[in-house]
Amino acid sequence: MSTSVLERRFASVKATRAGTLVGYLPIGYPDLATSIEAAITLTQHGVDVLELGLPYSDPVIDGPTIQAATTIALEQGFRLKHAFEAVREISRASDAAVLCMTYYNPVLSYGVERFATDLAAAGGAGLITPDLVPEEAGEWIAASDAAGLDRVFLAAPTSPDERLRAAAEASRGFTYVVSTMGITGARSDVDSAARSLVGRLRAVTDRPLAVGIGISTGAQVAEVLTYADGAIVGSRLVTALGEGLASLADVADGLAEGTRRP
Amino acid sequence: MTDTSVAPSPSGPGPYFGAYGGRWVPEPLIAALDELATAWAELKVDPGFRSELAALHRDYTGRPSPLTEVPRFAAHAGGARVFLKREDLNHTGSHKINNVLGQALLTRKIGKQRVIAETGAGQHGVATATAAALFGLDCTIYMGEVDTERQALNVARMRLLGAEVVPVTSGSRTLKDAINEAMRDWVTNVATTTYIFGTAAGPHPFPAMVRDLQRIIGDEARAQLLERTGALPDAVAACVGGGSNAIGIFTAFLADPGVALYGFEAGGDGADTPRTAATISVGRPGVLHGARSYVLQDEDGQTVESHSVSAGLDYPGVGPEHAFLADSGRATYRAVTDAAAMDALRLLSRTEGIIPAIESAHALAGVLELGKELGSGATILVNLSGRGDKDTTTVARWFDLVDRDAVQE
DSSP: OOSOHHHHHHHHHHTTSSSEEEEEEETTSSOHHHHHHHHHHHHTTTOOEEEEEOOOSOOTTOOHHHHHHHHHHHHTTOOHHHHHHHHHHHHHHOOSEEEEEOOHHHHHHHOHHHHHHHHHHHTOOEEEOTTOOGGGOHHHHHHHHHHTOEEEOEEOTTOOHHHHHHHHHHOBSOEEEEOSSSOSSOOSSOOHHHHHHHHHHHTTOOSOEEEESSOOSHHHHHHHTTTSSEEEEOHHHHHHHHHOHHHHHHHHHHHHHTTSOO | OOOOTTSOOTTOSSSEETTEEEEESOGGGHHHHHHHHHHHHHHTTOHHHHHHHHHHIIIIIOOSOOEEEOHHHHTTTTTOEEEEEEGGGSTTSBTHHHHHHHHHHHHHHTTOOEEEEEESSSHHHHHHHHHHHHHTOEEEEEEEHHHHHHTHHHHHHHHHTTOEEEEEOSTTSSHHHHHHHHHHHHHHHTTTEEEOOOSSOSSTTHHHHHHHHHTHHHHHHHHHHHHHHSSOOSEEEEEESSOHHHHHHHGGGTTOTTSEEEEEEEEETOTTSSSOOOHHHHOEEEEETEEEEEEOBOTTSOBOOOOOSOGGGOOSBOOHHHHHHHHHTSEEEEEEEHHHHHHHHHHHHHHHSOOBOHHHHHHHHHHHHHHHHHOTTOEEEEEEOBBSGGGHHHHHHHHTOSOTTOOOO
16 A cells, blocks of 8 residues: 555545546635635535645746735735644644645745654645756655655656656656646646646556646546546636635535546 | 857856756746757857857947946045946947847747747846847747836837837736746747746756856956956956846956956845845845745745845846855855945946946945955956946936926927
């Protein structure tokens, strides 16, 4: 049995459903308490893995929806310590795997080893690091190994095969398959590039692959899960949360429809 | 003049400068960075490219730029001899054109039709728009909304040259946010687009490539000064925002142990106040915009907004080679306040009839102090990186130079 929290979760979901639904929300939006409640709501409406975004001043791969939300979170006074508090509360209140998504400078600034230790102590499963490529990740790989945390690297349509192999080998939990060349945000169709990228990754790894960027409907989740192990939804959930927790629950239910076995 | 620009820099070819540099970017950009690095490694030693770039420098930019001794200004600098390397006299008014022409040729080599760039003061945006016009490339410039207001004339110049100027409204609405937005554009359009980065910062290969393209400043100045005085300078000075003009003039002197190197950062209200842009002076190591270097950041690693009267130095990061030179002690970095820079700007204008850019005036202010430390008989070479025409509105407001009831049509 794998030592990876996420790999075990992906495997157990596969027993009953088409694949894993990963839901993103930023911590601290619209305020800390509501963001915690919102994350717990997701876990009650079909989201298997939470991806909690740590607001950062310079989010280069995020589109306008997530930028606007994380800007509000920072204006509301988000601090790194709130991330550990949120992970602790959410882990206590649900059985979802809780992953954090963070740009790397806050981790460096906090101290890579200390960050890993504190995240594990709070009950976190690991990190998605969008601006960290495997060749710069030595310190994080050692720290996450020591703390027993998962780590998710990105694979892109433009990555040559040797980089896909490096991303998959460095990742533990799943590899984040960037569906299309672009920043986060809802799109009407998820690029066929995702399907062919998953195919290229299958040739170099047996571990789980989750597709993100642009997914916003249950139908898209269902389509992605015909070839990938997980579907990651972000901006659509952030928009729904902007309308309130009831709207968030409805949207999550609709996305979770896409994880049913046909 | 001999072509020394293919010589390797003592700091090395990147991606790392000691503990600094590297590539801290999302995976979707790596293939494009690899493409640029490979193409640049081939191009920079290619004789055809070298002669084409040299012809552009000579016939289009007006290189070599002159070396001007400024004795009436130097009288305020403790009796040192002060020489200005006149990058302000380049076509488009600053050193930025040196880098842009090289990267535009590179864009043509790799077969892309569109270029994007960030700009702070507008100098790099204008230079990029100029090269795009010259080479027939589509051009989009990202500029913080705050900067589009304080540099409105440069916005007009870029539009006149055929570029699209996009005001950036996210974050602090200055240079750092313009870079974020340009990165987002590049991630989305990388198949058709080259990002012409304006300073010696960012992910590899930009710090090394921009240095390679800017080192002509120091290569020329070193030869000119030797011819003029028969000796190397005691000190070389430049302003540092991201650090392209500074690394451009430093590189030729890195292997000369007797030449002290000084970078003058934008202190804003003062490096001991929150309103500053003196990244090396008060920042600490971190990752911003794709490189590990010094960063102005809070205890959580959030980037702190910088402040400077100079849009071109108003940046909370700095190029990784400068971080390396600072740590190794080879170069010394000091902060210069807004007020000191503006006073130096006025002094050079009145003593020598040369109106410098506010950015370059930071180096001049630093030299006024440095000259007193080095004493009479010392020779100081200063990179006058840009001209001050673009800053007329800011300077007029600072010194209250416009008649109150005057109306400009």
